Amino acid sequence: MDLAVAVVAPQALAEDKTPAIIVAARGKTLSDSAAALDAASSGALAAALASAGFDGKPGQTLALYALPGIKAGLVLVVGAGDAAEISLQAWHKLVLAAVKALPGRMGKALSTLAELPVAGRDVNERISDQARFVLEAGYRFDEYKSKKPAAGDLLSKLTLAIADKAGLKAAKDALVWGQCIGTGQSFARDLGNQPGNVAYPGYLAEMARAIGEDGDVKVEVMGEEELRKLGMHCLLSVSAGSQHDAQLVTLNYQGGKAKDAPVVLVGKGITFDTGGISLKPGAGMDEMKFDMCGAASVLGVMAAIKLARLKLNVIGVIACAENMPSGTATRPGDIVKTMSGQTVEILNTDAEGRLVLCDALTYVERFKPAVVVDIATLTGACVVALGKVASGLFSPQDELAEELLAAGQRVDDRAWRLPVWDDYQELLDSPFADIANIGGPTAGSITAACYLARFTKAYSWAHLDIAGTAWLSGAQKGATGRPVPLLLEFLRARAAG
Secondary structure, eight states, X not given: OEEEEEEOOGGGGGGOOOSEEEEEEETTEEOXXXXXXXXXXXXXXXXXXXXXXXXXXXXXXXXXXSOTTOOSSEEEEEEOOSSSSBOHHHHHHHHHHHHHHSOGXXXXXXXXXXXXXXXXXXXXXXXXXXXXXXHHHTOOOOTTOSSOOOGGGSOOEEEEEESOGGGHHHHHHHHHHHHHHHHHHHHHHHHHHSOTTTOOHHHHHXXXXXXXXXXXXXXXXXXXXXXXXXXXXHHHHHHTTOSSOXXXXXXXXXXXXXXXXXXXXXXXXXXXXXXXXXXXXXXXXXXXXXXXXXXXXXXXXXXXXXXXXXXXXXXXXXXXXXXXOSTTSOOTTEEEEOTTSOEEEESOTTOOHHHHHHHHHHHGGGGOOSEEEEEEOOOXXXXXXXXXXXXXXXXXXXXXXXXXXXXXXXXXXXXXXXXXXXXXXXGGOOSSSSEESOOOSSSHHHHHXXXXXXXXXXXXXXXXXXXXXXXXXXXXXXXXXXXXXXXXXXXXXXXXX
């Protein structure tokens, strides 16, 4: 979808020939643009709303066709609620509702929603928000559908209106940033939605190479022979039962000064997780294709910062493997040595994400990072604790944790901090090795983070458990692209600061 910003005064809307115009009603009160169209239609707009019983509840929509005195064929009215300011969460839902209610056959549309008062958001932030929310609403994954929507059935262009000509350049810059976030999120969703018979570890490596094709991002891919030489036996233990080799992929973006320490993002890339010998139940196992969404989010971020030309050094590392049962698969009770030299007793082969991450987290020490953030669909325990609303955040460093929490709040991609205290470490004790890969039936997401913490002593580190937020189940099944917005806002703030 093509997005643009234009200066359109409310009083000029009635003469605008765009096929569809989106306006808002705050409860029973019309927005400035809606009031201007009502005046141009001699009250026909308000009369139609009253006749339909439209009361402006948040996300409520009503399509009004062929209103007198208005050249647009359709006016879509969206409810914004009657609060003095709209919350960011309500704003997100409102924009999604508007785009989804707009008939695609209109082709082009004009949105006036940037005039609404959103708590803590200036007009440029509202433009940026709209851009990424619109791309989110218009996202579809129909690569494997025999019948796809015809081009004429999809909205092709949406123009976001502002009233102040002096702010046009800043609004256009804000639009570009919003598009970058939306593009990165959509890229991550595409990767997550790919079936397991397509998205093998090598597929993720190829997607990384595609990001680096123009040279702005340098990409290195290491296969199992190189990983074995590095001593990454934990990562290799996960791929031992698969016909597809493990891959460690590094993407290096140098947008800052050469001497600046990079921010390093590490993504879990389990392209399909059967649980290995500790086999998962069959029901819902198809969703384990989403177990690489941590890696997908890293790739989405790298694609976005390249587009945005962010002035920051960022390195993305994705540890990719397929966890399968076979005669060569790792067994419960096997002991392997990590790249760090620590030994691990693998009590459960379904706790494999931490096994690939621990070697990757040791590997990234060589980059002398400013901070490291790993992103992983790590534990079902995090889903139990936080559901599908917030990602789990773990970090021993308060300042880093606050940065990430604030970034998530600013873009409505929220996280919630849980402890990573040493008190939990004893749950990982093993009688035979330095550490066990599971900590028992309690505090599962915390002990998983504590496991990772043992490999991050050399730098400032945070862990995002996105098991609950990376995808949706049921009728809306599919990857969400989270936490790409959170990570990009975190990086943007670092680049600006």
